[in-house]
Amino acid sequence: xxxxxxxxxxELESEAIYVVREVASQFENPVLLFSGGKDSIVCAxxxxxxFYPAKIPFPLMHVDTGHNFPETIEFRDKFIKEIGxxxxxxSVQDSIDQGRVVEEKGFNxxxxxxxxxxxxxxxxxxxxxxxxxxxxxxxxxxxxxxxxFSHRDEFGQWDxxxxxPELWNIFNGMKQFGENFRVFPISNWTEMDVWQYVLAxxxxxxxxxxxxxxxxxxxxxxxxxxxxxxEQKEEEKNMKTTVRFRTIGDMTCTGAVSSEADxxxxxxxxxxxxxxxxxxxxSDDKRSEAAMEDRKKQGYF
Amino acid sequence: MNNDPNTYLDMELLRFSTAGxxxxxxxxxxxxxxxxxxxxFEDQYEAIEQSSKKKGEEQVNLALLTDGLxxxxxxxxxxxxxYRYFATPKxxxxxxxxxxxxxxxxNMVTGASTSNLSIILIDARKGIIEQTHRHTFIxxxxxxxxxxxxxxxxxxxxxxxxxxxxxxxxxxxxxxKLAVKDIHFIPISALKGDNVVNKSENMPxxxxxxxxxxxxxxxxxxxxxxxxxxxxxxYVIRPQTDEFHDYRGYAxxxxxxxxxxxxxxxxxxxxxxxxxKSIDTFDGEVEEAFAPMSVTMTLxxxxxxxxxxxxxxxxxxxxxxxxxxxxxxxxxxxxxxLRGKYAVKHTSNDARCIVKDIKYKLDIxxxxxxxxxKDIAMNDIARVSLRTTKPLFFDAYQKNRVSGSLxxxxxxxxxxxxxxxxxx
Numbered sequence: 001x002x003x004x005x006x007x008x009x010x011e012l013e014s015e016a017i018y019v020v021r022e023v024a025s026q027f028e029n030p031v032l033l034f035s036g037g038k039d040s041i042v043c044a045x046x047x048x049x050x051f052y053p054a055k056i057p058f059p060l061m062h063v064d065t066g067h068n069f070p071e072t073i074e075f076r077d078k079f080i081k082e083i084g085x086x087x088x089x090x091s092v093q094d095s096i097d098q099g100r101v102v103e104e105k106g107f108n109x110x111x112x113x114x115x116x117x118x119x120x121x122x123x124x125x126x127x128x129x130x131x132x133x134x135x136x137x138x139x140x141x142x143x144x145x146x147x148x149f150s151h152r153d154e155f156g157q158w159d160x161x162x163x164x165p166e167l168w169n170i171f172n173g174m175k176q177f178g179e180n181f182r183v184f185p186i187s188n189w190t191e192m193d194v195w196q197y198v199l200a201x202x203x204x205x206x207x208x209x210x211x212x213x214x215x216x217x218x219x220x221x222x223x224x225x226x227x228x229x230x231e232q233k234e235e236e237k238n239m240k241t242t243v244r245f246r247t248i249g250d251m252t253c254t255g256a257v258s259s260e261a262d263x264x265x266x267x268x269x270x271x272x273x274x275x276x277x278x279x280x281x282x283s284d285d286k287r288s289e290a291a292m293e294d295r296k297k298q299g300y301f
Numbered sequence: 302m303n304n305d306p307n308t309y310l311d312m313e314l315l316r317f318s319t320a321g322x323x324x325x326x327x328x329x330x331x332x333x334x335x336x337x338x339x340x341x342f343e344d345q346y347e348a349i350e351q352s353s354k355k356k357g358e359e360q361v362n363l364a365l366l367t368d369g370l371x372x373x374x375x376x377x378x379x380x381x382x383x384y385r386y387f388a389t390p391k392x393x394x395x396x397x398x399x400x401x402x403x404x405x406x407x408n409m410v411t412g413a414s415t416s417n418l419s420i421i422l423i424d425a426r427k428g429i430i431e432q433t434h435r436h437t438f439i440x441x442x443x444x445x446x447x448x449x450x451x452x453x454x455x456x457x458x459x460x461x462x463x464x465x466x467x468x469x470x471x472x473x474x475x476x477x478k479l480a481v482k483d484i485h486f487i488p489i490s491a492l493k494g495d496n497v498v499n500k501s502e503n504m505p506x507x508x509x510x511x512x513x514x515x516x517x518x519x520x521x522x523x524x525x526x527x528x529x530x531x532x533x534x535x536y537v538i539r540p541q542t543d544e545f546h547d548y549r550g551y552a553x554x555x556x557x558x559x560x561x562x563x564x565x566x567x568x569x570x571x572x573x574x575x576x577x578k579s580i581d582t583f584d585g586e587v588e589e590a591f592a593p594m595s596v597t598m599t600l601x602x603x604x605x606x607x608x609x610x611x612x613x614x615x616x617x618x619x620x621x622x623x624x625x626x627x628x629x630x631x632x633x634x635x636x637x638x639l640r641g642k643y644a645v646k647h648t649s650n651d652a653r654c655i656v657k658d659i660k661y662k663l664d665i666x667x668x669x670x671x672x673x674x675k676d677i678a679m680n681d682i683a684r685v686s687l688r689t690t691k692p693l694f695f696d697a698y699q700k701n702r703v704s705g706s707l708x709x710x711x712x713x714x715x716x717x718x719x720x721x722x723x724x725x
Contacts (some may be wrong), residue, residue, distance in 0.1 A: 004559060004591040005522045008314040008393045017595040018554045021536045025608055025649070049583035050595070053548060054540035145381050163381065165407055165632050167414040167720045168706045169554075170646050174715035188395055190386045239607045 009197055012189055016043075017050040018169060019148055019185040020101050023130050024050075024057055026173035027181070030130040033119075034060040036072040036220055037248040038205055039134030041079065042194055043185055044204055047132075048083055058088035061131075063119050065112065066093040067229040067250040072161070075206040090122035112253045120156040123180060130173065138190045151292040154178040191246075199264045211244045211262040222255030315521055317418040318397040318445070320409045320436045325422045326453045330491035331385060331398060334513065337498035340387035382412045391517040401432060406439070406665065406680035408510065410720055411474040413443035414706070417524045418516070420449050425458045425488070428468050431666045434475065438665055441479035442628060442682070442722060444702050446524050448476070449485045449515060456490040460503040478668070480699060483519075487512050525592040526701045530566075531560030531619060531694075532612040533648035533704070538597055550581060550597035551606055556648060556703035557696075558614065559591045560598070568604055569611045569621060569694045575602040592703070609650040611694045611704075619694045619704055625654075625687045626724040628663075628698075630680075632710065633718035637677035637685070643718070647693050647707040654709070658686040684724070697725020 006014065020043075023030050032047060034040045047056045063074060080087045092114050095101045100121065101114040123131060137144045147163055149171045164172055173181055186194070198205060216223040217236040224230060226238055229251050243256035244267075259268045319327050333451045334340075385396040397412035399405065413419060419440040423433055440448050450472055458464045465488045476484055487496055488507050495501035498513045510518070535553035559565075566575045578599045580590045590596045598612065606612070613619060631637050638656065660676040662683045670684075677683045698705030709719030 003522050004525070004527045005313065006594065008312045011593060012312050014554060014593055014595040018535070018593075021552055021595070025536050050552070051536075051538060052581075052583040052597075053537050053542075053545045053550075105716060137384045141383075144383045160381070165411045165720070166410055167708055167717070168702065169415070170648075170706065170708045170718045172646060172710055172715070174644065174710060176715065187382070188386075190388070190393075192388065193393070198417045199528065 009193065009200055010259060012186070013046065013049075013197070014190065015169070016046045016088045016185040019171070019183065020047050020050045020132065022171050022173075023132055023183050026171070027130040028134060029124055029126070029128050030058045030183075031123075031126065031128045032056070032058060032060045033131055033133040034062050034076070035088070035134075035248070036062070036068070036076040036079075036206060038194055038198065038209060039136065039186060041134075041203060041205060042189075042197060042291075043132060043134045044079070044083065044085070045201065046185060056083070056085050059088050061088040061090060061122060061126075061128075063090045063115050063122070064092060065115060065250040065252075066091065067227075067252050069208055069251055070223070071206050071208050072248060079204075086283065088122070088126065092118045092120050094118070095121065112250060116156075118227065123156065128180060129175070130183055132185060134186055135184045136189050136191075136194075137184075137187050143223055146184060146187060149173055150182040150184065151175065152180050156180070158182075159173070175227075192268070195264065195268050195271055199268065206248065208245045208248055209267070211242050211259045211266075213240060214243050214256065215240050216243060216256060219255075224255050225251055227251045312391065312393050313521060314393050314395065315418060315516060315519070316395045316397065316412065316416045317420060317516065318399060318409075318412040318416040319422070320399050320401045320412070320439070321421045323422060325401060325432075326491045327398075327401065327422055330420075330422065330451065330453070330489075330497065331396060333491050333494060333497045334396075335385065335387055337494065338387050338513065350476055361391065375715045382408050389513070389517055394516065400438065403432075403435065403665075404680060405434070406632060406682070407571070407720075408444060409436070409439050410630045410632075413445055414437055414702075414720065416443075416445050417521050418447040418449065418519065419445045419477075420451055420462050420512075422453050422474070423468055425452050425454045425464055425468065429471050433472070434667070435665050437472075437476055437479060437481065438668060441476075441481045442630075444699055444705075444722070447483045447485070447519055447521075448481050449487065451491075452486065453491055454691050455488045455495060455501075455504065456493050458490070458517045460495075462503075462504070462506045466506075466701050485509075485515060485519075487515065491577065499637065526557035526703075527559055527591055528557070529617055529619070529696065529701060530560055530614040531556040531648075531696070531704045532560060532598065533631075533650070534606055534608055534610045535649045536610065537607060537691035548599070549603070550599050551612065552595070552597045553649065554595045555590050555592045557701050558617075559589050560612075561589045566600070567614045567615050567618065568600075568606050569613060569618070570692060571604065571606070571610070573602070573604045574615060575604060577601075581653075589646060611648065611650075613694070619696050620725075621692045621694050622637075623689045623692050624657075625693060625695065625707075626686060626687055627691060627707065627721035628682060628724060629677075629709065630682050630720045630724075631677050631718065632720065633716060634679050635711065635718070636679075637681075637683070637719065639675060642712065644710040644712050645687070645689060645693075645707055645717055645721075646710065647695065648704060649695060652693060653690045654687045656685055657688050660684040660686065687721075695723050700725060 045278045095118045101117045215226045244259040245256050261270045383398045399412035400408045421436045469486045489496040496511045534551045538550040562577050567574050578601045580587050580596045641656050645652045659675045661672045663671040696704045705723045707721040708717050711718045
């Protein structure tokens with residue numbers, strides 16, 4: 001007898017496609033946030049599948065801190081060309097030049113927090129009413145409480161205690177003028193699901209994710225790539241070693257891990273055996289116990 | 302843990318919900334499942350270990366792991382639904398972790414709405430209490446196919462078989478009055494780990510499997526409706542390129558049944574008949590499509606179909622009506638208004654409705670119908686009659702959880718204020 005049962009990756013994919021199509025239907029002017037990291041690449045891949053044989057009916061937007069790994073930008077431009085999508089770049093440098101934000105100073109200076117202003121300004125400028133992103137609930141405890149359709153007031157703020165209930169797969173995208181939504185199509189995916197999907201679908205990723213030799217220094221137990229964007233303390237000595245990145249944010253807040261995993265198969269093996277969370281290499285989450293919740297309330301993605 | 306990448310590629314996905322408060326041992330149980338299946342990471346564990354110490358608690362408080370919001374950690378309670386993920390080499394699991402008190406009924410309903418299985422905790426010392434009735438009823442109302450009663454804290458009743466059997470018998474008698482299809486009973490101690498992941502040596506009289514064994518092996522292949530063909534059109538795909546000049550595809554997620562190219566179908570509400578030409582995906586055409594697949598359908602004839610329409614089989618059609626009877630769980634601080642007008646979302650369809658009648662409010666602890674009570678406040682469950690501005694195409698919720706569910710939206714605030722299960 002024929003059994004009708006989807007395996008987990010197909011079910012997660014089907015759910016994500018459903019969410020992306022729902023966004024295209026319920027909103028007038030949506031955008032897909034694209035950082036060049038694996039989660040946003042998977043989201044773009046899903047969007048491509050959702051509307052095939054038509055093109056993705058909304059633009060992609062990169063909130064660019066100006067402190068990217070050069071590999072990310074190279075990959076981004078190639079990827080966008082390949083899928084034939086429109087790319088908008090919202091620049092944190094522009095926000096600094098316009099005096100909208102002030103750059104942090106010191107050893108732990110990062111433009112990560114400044115992204116929020118740039119993102120909110122870009123949403124306003126382009127009149128986007130929904131911004132999709134690749135955030136996952138398994139990443140972080142505040143994100144575990146997120147809805148697929150996350151309502152934001154006109155200041156872009158998240159009100160975690162007063163979220164709309166989300167029942168079945170019926171999404172409520174109704175809003176007042178000036179308000180907008182953040183939408184997370186791969187909410188239910190884990191880090192492992194993403195890697196398995198990348199392998200199963202043959203999705204190309206930036207080389208940063210695979211083990212390579214790099215000049216790094218150690219800070220608070222995390223290996224940081226040396227770059228012009230980070231001021232090193234005297235005792236932080238450079239060393240060359242084989243590393244890979246589990247997440248890709250900007251160079252000032254994304255640490256590497258020692259790894260020999262240079263193929264997807266080896267990465268999956270490593271992810272299965274690993275005993276620390278993916279965002280453990282992200283210094284932006286470690287500022288306090290509620291660092292993510294606080295940033296999200298202000299409008300962070 | 303098994304590190305072979307291929308064993309993780311083809312797993313089934315089980316979504317289950319838990320309801321309960323700290324006293325019930327719910328957080329301990331989830332913590333135990335995550336911890337014993339090695340799904341808690343070292344840095345997560347260290348972080349909650351530190352927080353526990355700061356608060357002067359002796360043991361590492363696993364509830365801190367599930368309570369994600371600052372206010373929840375401060376108050377030591379679960380307020381909102383949180384989603385947790387873990388996997389064993391057999392299955393991937395999504396837990397909808399919800400609070401258990403009556404004032405959070407709406408959160409339980411939300412968590413239950415996407416679950417195939419519900420875990421209900423019973424304290425072995427207390428037996429069935431009001432809360433057990435409520436949780437079982439919510440599972441039944443939300444059409445959860447499998448319910449597992451975990452008789453917890455068996456260590457505190459000396460692992461006594463008679464206690465377990467007595468609670469089991471009482472629960473069976475109660476559950477037989479409800480529409481729960483598949484029920485199981487497991488004696489456990491979440492704190493000591495008996496029968497959660499590892500088989501208990503303290504209860505040799507229990508011959509069944511552990512909780513994790515049940516979660517890994519319970520048959521979930523029949524949880525979707527594969528009989529009644531329902532395809533709500535979500536989005537119309539028109540590439541308008543040279544290559545796909547005349548392409549017109551209807552994109553959506555199958556809500557029920559199995560569709561194949563060549564099937565005679567009818568489009569609702571127009572009633573026009575046609576034949577399925579192809580079922581397309583990015584990866585190529587498929588021979589058949591079933592719930593919950595997202596696909597794009599093309600049809601032999603050019604007929605006018607848009608979002609909100611539904612493609613069904615000629616000889617098996619849903620109800621088409623503007624008068625709809627629903628069990629509603631109210632979710633808003635503003636009470637339900639008799640004669641009030643609301644927006645409605647049902648599958649991919651949008652409409653407006655008026656609340657024509659409040660038939661009764663349900664006492665969800667005793668299941669008594671309170672026919673004289675017309676004040677429906679937050680967390681109440683009631684039977685109401687709706688009249689919609691246009692016909693909806695629907696099935697009874699107990700027959701199909703997709704085509705049988707709707708949400709009610711307050712048009713002034715745009716908030717989701719009601720969850721409706723259509724009564725057939």
